[in-house]
Amino acid sequence: MKVEKISRSPLEELKRHVGVIQEAFKQAVIPDRVTIEYPRERRKYPENLRGFIVLDKSRCISCFRCAQICPANAIQMSYFENFYPGIDYTKCIFCHFCVESCPTGALASSTLHDMAFKSLEDMKVKPNQMMRLPAAIREDVQSVEYDVTKKGWRLIRKMELEDIKVVRILPKLKPRRAFCLEPESCLGCRQCMEVCPHEAIVMERCEITLEGQIVGKGCVLKITEKCVGCGLCVRQCPMKILSLKEVE
Amino acid sequence: MISTLFEIFKSNMVQIPLIQPIIDYLMQIPLINFIVALILWRPFFAVVIIPGLTVLLLYLLYIVWFERKLTARVQWRVGPLEVARPIRGAIQALADGLRYFFQEAIVHKEAHRPYFVQLPILAFIPILLPIAFIPAGNVVGIKSPYAVQLVVAFLALIPITIIAIGWASNNRFAFIGSVREALIYVSYEIPFIIAVSSMIYLYGSGDPYVAVEKQSIVPGAIMNPIAFLVFIIAMLMATSRLPFEIPEADQEIAFGPFVEYSGMLFGLVMVLAYEKLYVMALLFVILFLGGWSGFYCELLGDLNAPLWLFIKTIIVISILAIVRSMYARYRIDQAVRYSFSWLIALSIVALVIGIAVGWIV
Numbered sequence: 001m002k003v004e005k006i007s008r009s010p011l012e013e014l015k016r017h018v019g020v021i022q023e024a025f026k027q028a029v030i031p032d033r034v035t036i037e038y039p040r041e042r043r044k045y046p047e048n049l050r051g052f053i054v055l056d057k058s059r060c061i062s063c064f065r066c067a068q069i070c071p072a073n074a075i076q077m078s079y080f081e082n083f084y085p086g087i088d089y090t091k092c093i094f095c096h097f098c099v100e101s102c103p104t105g106a107l108a109s110s111t112l113h114d115m116a117f118k119s120l121e122d123m124k125v126k127p128n129q130m131m132r133l134p135a136a137i138r139e140d141v142q143s144v145e146y147d148v149t150k151k152g153w154r155l156i157r158k159m160e161l162e163d164i165k166v167v168r169i170l171p172k173l174k175p176r177r178a179f180c181l182e183p184e185s186c187l188g189c190r191q192c193m194e195v196c197p198h199e200a201i202v203m204e205r206c207e208i209t210l211e212g213q214i215v216g217k218g219c220v221l222k223i224t225e226k227c228v229g230c231g232l233c234v235r236q237c238p239m240k241i242l243s244l245k246e247v248e
Numbered sequence: 249m250i251s252t253l254f255e256i257f258k259s260n261m262v263q264i265p266l267i268q269p270i271i272d273y274l275m276q277i278p279l280i281n282f283i284v285a286l287i288l289w290r291p292f293f294a295v296v297i298i299p300g301l302t303v304l305l306l307y308l309l310y311i312v313w314f315e316r317k318l319t320a321r322v323q324w325r326v327g328p329l330e331v332a333r334p335i336r337g338a339i340q341a342l343a344d345g346l347r348y349f350f351q352e353a354i355v356h357k358e359a360h361r362p363y364f365v366q367l368p369i370l371a372f373i374p375i376l377l378p379i380a381f382i383p384a385g386n387v388v389g390i391k392s393p394y395a396v397q398l399v400v401a402f403l404a405l406i407p408i409t410i411i412a413i414g415w416a417s418n419n420r421f422a423f424i425g426s427v428r429e430a431l432i433y434v435s436y437e438i439p440f441i442i443a444v445s446s447m448i449y450l451y452g453s454g455d456p457y458v459a460v461e462k463q464s465i466v467p468g469a470i471m472n473p474i475a476f477l478v479f480i481i482a483m484l485m486a487t488s489r490l491p492f493e494i495p496e497a498d499q500e501i502a503f504g505p506f507v508e509y510s511g512m513l514f515g516l517v518m519v520l521a522y523e524k525l526y527v528m529a530l531l532f533v534i535l536f537l538g539g540w541s542g543f544y545c546e547l548l549g550d551l552n553a554p555l556w557l558f559i560k561t562i563i564v565i566s567i568l569a570i571v572r573s574m575y576a577r578y579r580i581d582q583a584v585r586y587s588f589s590w591l592i593a594l595s596i597v598a599l600v601i602g603i604a605v606g607w608i609v
Contacts, residue, residue: 035324
């Protein structure tokens with residue numbers, strides 16, 4: 001195979017050479033580079049950046065949803081007072097499904113993405129370490145922002161420091177409540193009642209006396225207004241007759 | 249004997265009005281006055297201080313950093329930065345040099361040990377000898393009417409040491425590198441010598457003083473622009489810089505003839521091309537840019553001419569450094585074809601122009 005020789009007019013060649021020299025000198029004087037000098041400069045991240053996950057203990061209802069939805073199996077619930085999630089950052093892929101699945105907004109994201117751990121063991125973060133942001137050593141003196149236009153990228157440097165604390169955004173979920181689909185299949189095992197953190201499920205008395213009389217109403221369990229729709233009872237029910245439904 | 253030497257030194261000292269009080273004071277102290285007289289003795293001052301060794305060292309520290317930084321800027325990188333951050337990593341070359349100095353210099357089993365070790369040091373001889381002949385006003389090592397020819401002759405010796413280095417390394421990359429060096433050597437040397445001889449015809453002499461005197465009104469670059477162009481291209485080829493980085497080609501043969509070197513020996517061979525560039529740029533400034541002529545400052549006295557020569561050289565080299573980031577590397581056949589067709593043709597045109605202008609002037 002023979003490669004054909006590209007022939008251009010000498011004028012075109014000269015024009016290209018001039019263009020190259022012009023561009024090189026332009027770049028040497030004012031470069032278009034967009035490199036961030038990382039520890040000294042910090043890029044301004046959007047507020048919905050998926051970074052270190054913070055836990056609000058008072059909101060957590062131990063529903064285990066985060067642990068169940070985690071695709072990397074990184075969340076382990078550990079017990080003190082109640083079950084709280086702890087994240088293993090060796091496994092975490094920062095998908096933040098846990099934050100989005102949390103029904104009460106106990107888990108929240110932060111813009112802190114550059115974490116350093118002393119050992120592999122330290123990467124398994126305990127729930128009590130997740131209550132607040134870890135101690136940060138900040139060397140940055142200015143914050144940087146990318147300005148992306150159709151012409152190209154540009155860096156905007158500002159002398160102000162970026163705040164890495166997060167504003168906790170409460171999830172905008174429609175209120176849901178547990179409903180019993182087939183009350184007649186209920187075993188009366190009362191596991192749902194025991195698991196409910198808000199004591200929303202009330203078991204009404206319903207038993208047959210020795211004389212053959214039925215005391216109480218027909219419905220076995222009643223879900224009261226206290227229900228927040230966490231779905232713990234739905235998971236616990238051995239007969240799978242409970243379900244979550246949206247209420248207006 | 250010492251007193252006769254002292255008299256010789258004293259009779260031919262560099263006159264700098266700015267530091268004259270200090271020199272007068274030092275000259276009264278015994279033993280120190282001998283050292284001061286030796287340093288300020290014109291031939292010694294030219295070879296060791298400026299435009300010689302000391303300034304060459306400063307230039308090396310500057311150019312290595314500057315070239316890396318400039319290339320980085322054009323390629324949207326940052327370049328050396330962490331060594332001395334406030335001055336943007338300007339002492340990076342010094343840090344590297346110190347590191348080379350304390351690093352173990354490994355001589356591998358297959359190398360020809362005596363030549364492998366001594367050739368980097370021998371390569372300094374053809375670098376330092378031209379500096380003795382290059383004058384800067386009154387400050388001159390050896391005054392010779394054939395200085396330009398001598399410098400060209402010494403420059404032609406450097407590739408021989410590089411080829412010998414490649415042979416002594418006994419490595420396949422080094423072999424390829426030294427063969428390429430030989431190939432490039434034959435292709436740049438002829439146009440280079442013709443371009444220089446065209447300027448010698450133009451000035452009618454190989455004496456730098458005559459050349460500078462004749463450039464007092466119009467610089468040589470305007471009198472013979474073709475020779476100017478040929479000299480620049482030959483300079484790029486001779487110092488194996490992009491787009492003619494063929495003997496060293498990092499991506500293909502990993503620094504070519506110098507692939508086996510480490511430690512201080514590598515430090516010596518790495519700066520070889522830069523030193524060659526310095527000597528060639530000195531010659532370039534003398535032949536084309538009016539040499540050491542420039543604005544005269546009373547306070548500096550004799551230091552004026554060397555300073556002007558050095559500043560012009562640094563500017564020329566700094567402009568040449570940007571070529572590295574503009575063009576891609578030529579293939580060997582392209583470079584050889586280019587030099588044997590276009591460059592030789594251009595240099596012959598330059599020779600004709602040189603003879604014609606020299607005849608008119």
